[in-house]
Amino acid sequence: MxxxxxxxxxxxxxxxxxxxxxxxxxxxxxxxxxxxxxxxxxxxxxxxxxxxxxxxxxxxxRTVDEYLIRDMRKSTSEVGYQEVLNASLGLYTDMIGQPQDERSLASALGEFERELTLLGENPEDVALQQSVIARAKDLVNTFTRTDKSIRQLREDADSQISTTVADINRNLSEIHRLNREITARQNSGDVGDLLDQRDRLIDSLSKDIPINVFPSNNGVTIMTQGGVTLLDSEVHQVNFAASPLIPANAAYVPPPGPSALSGLTVDGVDITPNSGYPGSIAAGTLAGHFEIRDTLMPRFQKQVDELASQLTAAFQTADATVTGLAPEDTGLFTDAGNAHDPLAYAPGLAGRISVNALADPQAGGDPAKLRDGMHAAVAGPAGDPAQIQAFSSIFTQTFNFDVTAGIQTSATLGSYAANSASDAHAQQTTASVNMQSEKTALESFSNARLSRDGxxxxxxxxxxxxxxxxxxxxxxxxxxxxxxxxxxxxxx
The missing domain is CATH 1.20.1260 (Ferritin)
Structure with missing residues (x-):
């Protein structure tokens, strides 16, 4: 040499x-x-x-384990889904409280029943009459607050879906740009940092929507786990139309039927969770928000509406002065001032229930109507407890509730209210346990990935x-x- x-x-x-x-x-x-x-x-x-x-x-x-990354992204989607459920259900259960809490429906019903029982022992006591009406209004306010919370959580979920869809489309566009840049520089320079940047975006994307990633001539192709293409040589945007206001009866109906709420589509293909389409998504934050908007909150809405319905109908039936014909067809509780038909009421009754103005002193009514009946033409005997006792007996009766509400179908009003709260807390506990379990799995994948590639x-x-x-x-x-x-x- x-x-x-x-x-x-x-x-x-x-x-x-x-x-x-x-x-x-x-x-x-x-x-x-x-x-x-x-x-x-x-x-x-x-x-x-x-x-x-x-x-x-x-x-x-730059060498990575694609199988490990795939498993980690799948776990990330599951964590995203459970985090959304846990957070939203946590807000709801904090609002309704435990059955024994003062702010709960079960507690409000119990307070109303106790005051009514005391009035049955002293039907002529004006102060007790006013106290019963006050407790009835507290109960109505609890129904209203619960209904408002349910609607707010549905609207928040819809808003979050819209925001998340925008984030997904933005990430897809950025990944598409990186695909082009990586492909252009593949043979002329170091693209390791660009690959890292692209992987971080794909990781972020996987938290919102479950995906599969495949190498291609254009960099990577991204599909949902159901097989719908989100990115190949171009971006296939996810489409969603937000609904700022969601009435209690609003529901998502898969195509071809008309729908009050928007679903998710990609190139006209419906990927909405629970839409029935084989490619519908079942994990990620998007699926979590849809679960809140379309399944869990409507479930709780049905429960409080059923309770409001049976309560209103029972007080109509127990009132001897209710004839069934207007204007003498309303009981102590009304559907926004109207009589209630338990077989034909619209969803959202819990937000419309009110105390009959005929018995509300603040509306010019007479609380003595509790003793005489809402439509009594003249005052009855001051010491007659018959009508009040008829009202009190409502709380020992067993009612039949709609099976679609998801809990017991036969119960007293108090028992049903308690079980409704317990159902929400059980759902939240399940979401919390599942979230922790999925986070543990994700942490294991993350540590393995960091150990290998970090x-x-x-x-x-x-x-x-x-x-x-x-x-x-x-x-x-x-x-x-x-x-x-x-x-x-x-x-x-």
């Missing part, structure tokens, strides 16, 4: 170690950067004219020491070659 070849080989070694040092330094700097994948320099022997001429940098590699600073520092020695050795070769050249020139 000539002196010039020795110098050339040493220079190639120094250039290679410089590249290695730069990559290792970048690894160390990004050790705590979320989603950063460790980079390594691939080296190869440099051959010129059939002879070895040192070392060459073949490229900067940066270990100790390992990188060890590499840096090796690179330093290699660089010093190449410098020594050049220094020795320089001395040899000096000796040669001195001898001439």
């Amino acid at each position: 000539s002196i010039s070849q020795a110098i050339q080989s040493a220079l190639s070694g120094m250039n290679a170690t410089q590249t290695q040092a730069a990559v290792v330094s970048r690894n160390i700097a990004n050790a705590q950067t979320e989603g950063y994948v460790r980079k390594e320099v691939s080296l190869g022997s440099l051959v010129v004219g059939g002879s070895g001429a040192g070392v060459s940098v073949l490229g900067i590699s 940066v270990n600073i100790d390992d990188e520092m060890q590499k840096m020491l090796t690179i330093e020695r290699s660089y010093a050795a190449s410098a020594q070769v050049i220094s020795a070659a320089n001395r040899m050249l000096d000796s040669l020139l001195a001898a001439v």
